[in-house]
Amino acid sequence: MALLEAHDLTKTFRRPEKDPGLRGSVKHLFQRRYSTKTAVGGVNLSIEAGEAVAYVGPNGAGKSTTIKLLTGIVEPTTGEVRIGGLVPHRNRVANSRQIGVLFGQRTQLWWDLPVRESLALLRDMYDMKPDRFRAQLKRFDEVLGLDELLPVVARKLSLGQRMRADLACALLHSPRIVFLDEPTIGLDISVKDRVREFLRQLKADGTTIMLTTHDLGDIEDTCERIVIIDDGRIIYDGSLAEVKDQYARERRVHLQLGSELTVADLADRFPQATVTAGAEGRREFTVAFDKAELTAGAVLAGVAQIAEVLEVKIDEPAIEDVVRKVYAGELLLADRSTP
Ligand SMILES: Nc1ncnc2c1ncn2[C@@H]1O[C@H](COP(=O)(O)OP(=O)(O)O)[C@@H](O)[C@H]1O
């Protein structure tokens, strides 16, 4: 059996429907009307131990709600979750020992305590031996630079420092599976890189990871599987490499030339490609093509025959572009969410 199994997971919220303004509020007091919102509708998910899964989708798609359902913070309206055989919202204590959770928008740290004290409280909650606790802190210091944060009161931490400390809290007890909801949100690039390095190490250590993020750069090195959710439903579940291979076929070669050419010279040479001139007019061009029809090597070799090539840059589409197309409904991906 997989480490995590979710069947037909659904969460609906009841929202008060009220006319605007004070009149609306008063009216609502006497004559309550509600509408229901399905945040997550019929999600099936199975995660094997050691997998790293990227869980992506537009704002409001239901990512955070799914994480809350999977971790037992929220009870499902219908459906069931099991992690290592336990039902998270029913076996809270036992479950908390096998999972780690981080919500990028919220902290686990005790606001008025130094980071060290928050970690010590967690150590006691998880009954950790002093040796193991120290070893973990050392490990977190190496990648997250934890030591300098230990004496600082949580409310004085910057966002990046707070996230580093929160990652340590989520992973302190070496959980089998960790749920990271937007662990890089709002971070500047240097902290982001640290967090990404931490994710790579977690993955290498065999920790099972479920990661939601707005920055798909976070997932490229860590996750081999991508699950895309839209409007509460899973619209794609499969390999990240496959999505890229199938749907990110466009390549762009940017050329800086030492001699002059025209768009027509290049267009004649590469009829399969779209050629545009850059800012430098006749010395700068972009050749865009489908990688199934042409290669960057062939473009270079061809151009070198008719002009002097000074500089080359090759762009591959970012996974962002692919996912954006999926959101926009431009790509119809195979639905493998139903078992
Ligand atoms: N506690 C709640 N009460 C009412 N609606 C909620 C609640 N939590 C989430 N929602 C709604 O459920 C939908 C999914 O939210 P969420 O899971 O936070 O999306 P995401 O994390 O993908 O941005 C949104 O429309 C959101 O407004």
Ligand SMILES: [Mg+2]
């Ligand atoms: Mg969210």
